[in-house]
Amino acid sequence: MDWLDAFLEMMAVEKAASAHTLDAYKRDLTTFAGHCARRGVKADAAGADDIRAFVAAMAGEGAAVATQNRRLSAVRRYLRFLYAEGARSDDPGAQVDSPKKGRPLPKVLSVEEVDRLLTLAEEAAGRGDPGAIRRAALVELLYSGGLRVSELVGLPDAALRDDEDMMVVRGKGEKERLVPLTPQAKAAVARWRTVRGRSRMMFPAASKAGHLTRQAFARELKVLASAAGLRAEAVSPHVLRHAFATHLVARGADLRIVQALLGHQDIATTEIYTHVGNDHLAAVIADCHPLG
Incomplete structure (x- = not known):
């Protein structure tokens, strides 16, 4: 079964997600799947360490904190869907902390x-x-x-x-x-x-x-x-x-x-x-x- 398609269908039907939102979810989850593949694991079977590594990789690439959090939110929602559907026995996304948005330093004159x-x-x-x-x-x-x-x-x-x-x-x-x-x-x-x-x-x-x-x-x-x-x-x-x-x-x-x-x-x-x-x-x- 293609769980990504099933997830997107659920978002469209149950959450009334727009086409734009569905495209964003698909892009973010495809990015996550690529990260998992490089670690030798399927996205559907990713654990908390895989998710943390994904966040660290995004930070290392210079992704904005808002982007990191958006992608992490998509991953969490997807894995929670798999857990609810009985496709996996745990929900690892709940164990991963969200990247904190640093407080900007005030502009200051010398x-x-x-x-x-x-x-x-x-x-x-x-x-x-x-x-x-x-x-x-x-x-x-x-x-x-x-x-x-x-x-x-x-x-x-x-x-x-x-x-x-x-x-x-x-x-x-x-x-x-x-x-x-x-x-x-x-x-x-x-x-x-x-x-x-x-x-x-x-x-x-x-x-x-x-x-x-x-x-x-x-x-x-x-x-x-x-x-x-x-x-x-x-x-x-x-x-x-x-x-x-x-x-x-x-x-x-x-x-x-x-x-x-x-x-x-x-x-x-x-x-x-x-x-x-x-x-x-x-x-x-x-x-x-x-x-x-």
């Missing part, structure tokens, strides 16, 4: 690249243009505290007091946290307030919310990035937030402190910033290892 951005913003602000002065305050605040862009543009003026080195940020779930201010950020805000005049919002604008929109600031940041010689598409408010966190961790900041500064609920979210460069790791070994 310290030198951020310095170029801040320097250019400061130089432009120094020429007295109100738009440039506002942009300098935005960029300094963003990198000073690692704010979410919605937190930044929506800052009320009362969140920052001239005589304090901390600002109050209202984040997700309306939860408040204290974020330190660098001297550069404080100076940039003071200069912006002088130009802006009195306002309830830190960055007022004629928008529905009464403040600068996220999109408007993102566009300004890309213009600044391009002028600084950086790829505009690689720079966004969120990338600067990532840079803030990564630079702190790379310099030895405690992960719990970074978590509090970013306003993360779960420490696991912050742990992604432990992707420090090899040069930093090598320096830590050189400085701290007894034989370094």
Whole structure:
């Protein structure tokens, strides 16, 4: 009996699988059968080790995790069908773990690249243009505290007091946290307030919310990035937030402190910033290892 044809017929009749879906199953199971043949076993009789070897082979060939999981799903479903039909006495697919999709590392700017951005913003602000002065305050605040862009543009003026080195940020779930201010950020805000005049919002604008929109600031940041010689598409408010966190961790900041500064609920979210460069790791070994 041709079990592959029987399986495809079952999928068409009982599961109402489309022709496209059936073709995909047939391709994936034919690929699996070819793998099994090279191992000297029939696909119908494949065991858990054969399936694991199939997954490893796909990974070795550079197949995307989504592709690996799709093919593995087809194999599992096919072998489960054989088990249900009494064509085999076990269901080995259930013993094989699915390939895990790795969490992508955040895009991040180097310290030198951020310095170029801040320097250019400061130089432009120094020429007295109100738009440039506002942009300098935005960029300094963003990198000073690692704010979410919605937190930044929506800052009320009362969140920052001239005589304090901390600002109050209202984040997700309306939860408040204290974020330190660098001297550069404080100076940039003071200069912006002088130009802006009195306002309830830190960055007022004629928008529905009464403040600068996220999109408007993102566009300004890309213009600044391009002028600084950086790829505009690689720079966004969120990338600067990532840079803030990564630079702190790379310099030895405690992960719990970074978590509090970013306003993360779960420490696991912050742990992604432990992707420090090899040069930093090598320096830590050189400085701290007894034989370094």
